[in-house]
Amino acid sequence: MFTTPRLILIALGAALNCSIGTIVYLVKLPIYLDSIGTILIVLLLAPDRTAAFICAWAAGWVGLAVSGLINPFLPWFALTDVAIALVAALLVVPAAATFRARPLRGDVFTIQVALCGIVLGVVSAIVSAPVVVYLFGGVTGSGSAFVVALFLKDGLHLMSAAIASGLAADPLDKVLQVLLAALLYRATPGDFIAMLRASETGTAS
């Protein structure tokens, strides 16, 4: 399972998760995009779901360990990364062929990006909610805190408000991440993908 190219891919996915923050900062957009590396690994290792899940999980955790030096709150969301890797392995892997199809089938592509992104967002919101509530009291410093405040004012309990706020914000962010991961997957040279999938075809390095 862990051929040298795959180990390098895990490191690349982790590095991408860490570095994407720099890009978001440079272009000054109000988005996170911190799981693109994880989703991209799943796509690059499709159709092997087990390898895709384990490598994506490993990349997520290595990325959290390293980026935890800069943002000490990120490692608390370790379980969210496991959930994202698992759901991506189950849901995004079947979409890999569509994402790379030439010519692009726009309608199927759009539906699959939206479906994968929304499900990933819902799962991510639910898994993150306990950390958001317990560690941060429901307020993480992002704009979604105002949504939490709004729900609390409406009489929702803190956990319900945090989940509802996550459900309002996360699906959009994850749809964007799946879209970007799909575009990067389309642009990735075939040589590189062949190196990563080599162990399955008997040409392992």
Next chain:
Amino acid sequence: MTPNGAFTVGFILIALSVAEPGPRGAAVLVALALAFAVIEVGGASLIALKRAAIVVLPLALFMSLVWVGLVGEAPYQIAADIVGTRTAALVYVAKLSGRLFFVVAVIQLVFLRFADLTPLQLVRALALPAPVKRMLAITLSLIGTLRHAIDRAHIALIASGTLTRAPSWRNAVHSWRLIQAVWLSAVTILIGRMRDKWPVEGTMARLDGALDRGKSRVFAGADRIWLPITLAAGCAILLADLAWKR
């Protein structure tokens, strides 16, 4: 003190702090962290406190705005369906911010304890399985590669008029080009390295040799003092809290 020892002490301190100790427990915890700071980190502890303040203060202000300003009551008051007060909300924010400050400060203290080591030296000193150490070293190296790729691509896209330095609608539409340029740059570099450069130079074998040199130990030296003290303090905190709750 070994990095493994320092990380374990830090982990225990953070775990105890998120277990919501009472006033006595919190006092023991702060005293222990201060002792670690003074004895192991010295003057650099002030840097840890400053960094923790930089991370937590904006968040604390934002929390105050949301809890005290907008919601106007503490979560337990909402849950119990009783009339809330802004004072209770302020106390809640203060407790939460204090805990977050403690967590960030401890993480900073642990890393500043090894500030004289380069990232590669720190990874080498950690007692971890060889593949994990190799992965960490390669990840750190690739982050450097990606940062350079980001700088180059960002400047090129600004020069070509595709992106702007200030926030803009153009950035929202075209920022994916920057991500794609960085990704393709990284993939191309990696294909070259994996196919030609690394096999010829024996990079992986050399990296494993460099990371294994000196046989890092799990716990040694001052770990044997700090770990029992931290564990004993943990027990004391739990007992103090039990007594306080009675």
